[in-house]
Amino acid sequence: MKSQKLNGLIASIAIATASVAAVPASAEGIQCEPGETYIMNVMVSGHPYWVPVYQGFKQAAAAFGCETVFSGTPDYDITKQIASFDQDLVKSPAGILLHPMQSDPFIEPINRAIDSGTQIVTFAADSPKSNRTSYITSDNLAEAKFAAEEIVKQVGDSAEYAVLENPGQSNHDLRVTALIAYMEQHFPNMTLVGRQATNQDSNAAYRATASIIQANPNVAAMWIPEAGSAEGAVAAKLEANSGLLIMHADVTPTTLEHIKAGNIHMSLNPNQGVQGFMGFMAVHLANRSEIFDPFNDWETSGFNPVQVPFMDNGFAVITKDNADNFDLNVYMEGRDPS
Known part of the structure; x- marks a missing residue:
């Protein structure tokens, strides 16, 4: 039932996106090409926080036929995270969902990535002075x-x-x-x-x-x-x-x-799964911006028309009464961790 609801949501987004296109486009216009890959890059890559985020990211990507890669650095080190980000760019991904350890050091790498054709969306932490198209987080x-x-x-x-x-x-x-x-x-x-x-x-x-x-x-x-x-x-x-x-x-x-x-x-x-799912949607649609016309000055100004400055994925309150719902081992039963 959950899978059906999810597929229905994705189909609705696809149809809605296609219906407002400046040039007639089909829902297939937002399906990935073979080998099209999106990367999620984080710091302290072994932290359990990322696990449900990446699961949501993968779930959305699979619905569009896209491939995903989990990346980053195991260290709490801004220099090493930027190095891992630069290594990701060598693979020419379609987009990167990025958790920047610090905001300002990532301005130049993010802008350089976008200039080279890789779309960037930030999540959980931001680089607001960069040209990233969206920021997904809790309030x-x-x-x-x-x-x-x-x-x-x-x-x-x-x-x-x-x-x-x-x-x-x-x-x-x-x-x-x-x-x-x-x-x-x-x-x-x-x-x-x-x-x-x-x-x-x-x-x-x-x-x-x-x-x-x-x-x-x-x-x-x-x-x-x-x-x-x-x-x-x-x-x-x-x-x-x-x-x-x-x-x-x-x-x-x-x-x-x-x-x-x-x-x-x-x-x-x-809500980590929502964060990853909507993070993928934001970066994927930024990479498919040509399929719709948002009725603004994006062509004159030269910015990506998929601008979602802030998206609130919400938060849950974990107490003794509902703690069992947040057991990561239970959540990952039957799921592919890679």
């Missing part, structure tokens, strides 16, 4: 607002709180800065007592959280913009026998188990 401002209000709901509006952060990655930056700003505006009696950069390193997060708890024994809550640091934070919390309420974004198998055990209050997790 980080909405996540921060939800987290702030949930923290206050649980610990009151006159408590101490702390944040860990990952400076330089756009979505993580926004999740932290927006939460602090929301607290200052709406809950002025909430006091920020700790703010430390842990850069997705669980060991650094362990040390930072232990230090914050020791220096601020009344700290009531902590917000973390990603799951890797949450793994270290919860270890420090348990070791200190602290009642610290931990909330974080994203999820890993480790943090999921801690949510089930009640050691982490909840996670706000982007």
Whole structure:
């Protein structure tokens, strides 16, 4: 049934796209040519976050007869990710769905790729000053607002709180800065007592959280913009026998188990499969822009007419009650991981 619904959605998109073409076009106009390939490029390629994203990416690509490749670097290193991106371009892919570790260093590589004929869409993190055609992500401002209000709901509006952060990655930056700003505006009696950069390193997060708890024994809550640091934070919390309420974004198998055990209050997790599916749709349609006329000045201005500056893939709230729905091993049963 799910497959039928998905095929129906894809068919509807194909028919709708063809029906508004400047030159009459059939639905087959958005089918891939033999060997046409799209790549998904990420940092820290072994992170479990990418698995459902790539599954959604592959699912959409298969419906159009396209081939896919998963790429990137296993390291948290901007130079190595750019090098992997450049290696991808040597293969002349039709498009790349890219998670840029940092925004500005990717401006030139993205623009160069587009100039060479490879379309680029960013997801989960952005390079907004580049010429990428679309950005697919969850609404980080909405996540921060939800987290702030949930923290206050649980610990009151006159408590101490702390944040860990990952400076330089756009979505993580926004999740932290927006939460602090929301607290200052709406809950002025909430006091920020700790703010430390842990850069997705669980060991650094362990040390930072232990230090914050020791220096601020009344700290009531902590917000973390990603799951890797949450793994270290919860270890420090348990070791200190602290009642610290931990909330974080994203999820890993480790943090999921801690949510089930009640050691982490909840996670706000982007809808990863939607992110990958719509990411493919955006980059594929950018590569098929000639099949429709959007009724704007794209021909005069010289930009790709498939401009979707921001697409919100939504987020799920993971709690002890629904945690079983986010078991990655169950999700991957019967699926091809490659």
